[in-house]
Amino acid sequence: MRDGALQVLLWQRAREPFRGAWALPGGVLSPGETLEESIRRHLAAKVDVREVSHLEQLATYGEPTRDPRGWELATAYLGLVQLGLDPDVPADTRWHPVDELPPTAFDHGAIVLAGRKRLRGKLSYSNAGFALAPPTFTLAELREVYVAALGHDVSATNLRRVLERRAVIEPTGERRPSGRAGGRPAEVFRFRDAQLAITDPFAALRPRRR
Amino acid sequence: MRDGALQVLLWQRAREPFRGAWALPGGVLSPGETLEESIRRHLAAKVDVREVSHLEQLATYGEPTRDPRGWELATAYLGLVQLGLDPDVPADTRWHPVDELPPTAFDHGAIVLAGRKRLRGKLSYSNAGFALAPPTFTLAELREVYVAALGHDVSATNLRRVLERRAVIEPTGERRPSGRAGGRPAEVFRFRDAQLAITDPFAALRPRRR
DNA sequence: GCTAGTTTTTGACTATGAGTCGTAAACCCG
């Protein structure tokens, strides 16, 4: 989350193929390594991995033509960084709004869109917001996160009621004066869990009484 | 769907490692092959692939210890076969209820459970039922499919209203005398789409009016 | 042909979650 938009960290290729195009961080698997270990290792070269609050496997891409140099498989992961963190990144990397991607290398454009889709789904039926929002936040701030990630307007009233009813967020008891000009100070909230948890949003045909 | 239970096709290993244990159909990727092409090719050795009504990627497993012979990655797919089809299968393969798995080879037990989980989710927020139910069916039949796949009771009244409201199923106009003893003949339904479609079940914070 | 039994369909009712809107509360600033 940067400048009110969902952004993705890409680095610009200096060599062919796709010289000048932007690619996702990643690299080849080392022998004996878990997929997740490998992702974290390659990510560590670009950004402080401790700042990645959530990491989950997205999909494996195996089109024989996806790399012009030859046949290569890639397993993509979705990693999330909380709003407010500003990790140091190397000179050849930049954050790009997911909705305005520059020319991308390989099939990385499609992968980014798949990540956005996954994120949008999870925001609706899980507490995935914890991985995007700062540790504590006001409802107005959380609303901005949801607006940027979901791509449509979100009512703060509704957001509060829904997330509080599902026991996803809770008030900390603190208050924080509103940012710009005056106004009633906002309540400060936090997410209850710092781990992904499905909220079982709708019972979906499950009988209510036993 | 067999005998009122969700079942999975496994074959019994004749050689070490895991001799005698049951494994998912599959095999190694051939050069130049798409992942899905490869899955279909290996599947074709066990079952008529045309009878697989839906196929989707599940996840990639890369634990270095998952195969005692050495380091090997596996990308698992979830494939569904409609109720009523009874494909010929080789002598060393058998259908097993997903809830009572025999000893499994490698991490295939975990993969099967992941597939069941994925299926249960999709049944709730998509028209995935088309891939399990026969082309036309009565509500009582569809209910049995959902009961077996979801693992809990489902009200036929509710199922009809929910799926009709979401425009997932529609009546064909036909009627079919009920199976066993008398009773009012049941209406015959079909799924509207034969392709997976998300039904966007709950608006999830999306404003209603524009 | 009538009646009892079965199965499916239908509608009324209720519960719950979600969206809208207006108003009250709590602050800043001049």
Add this chain to the structure above:
DNA sequence: CGGGTTTACGACTCATAGTCAAAAACTAGC
């Protein structure tokens, strides 16, 4: 101390889902 601003809260409405019971439509037996 009043105007402007932001947040919080409550009342209302709407949509979807679950429960229940009664009606409908058939078979089978007498």
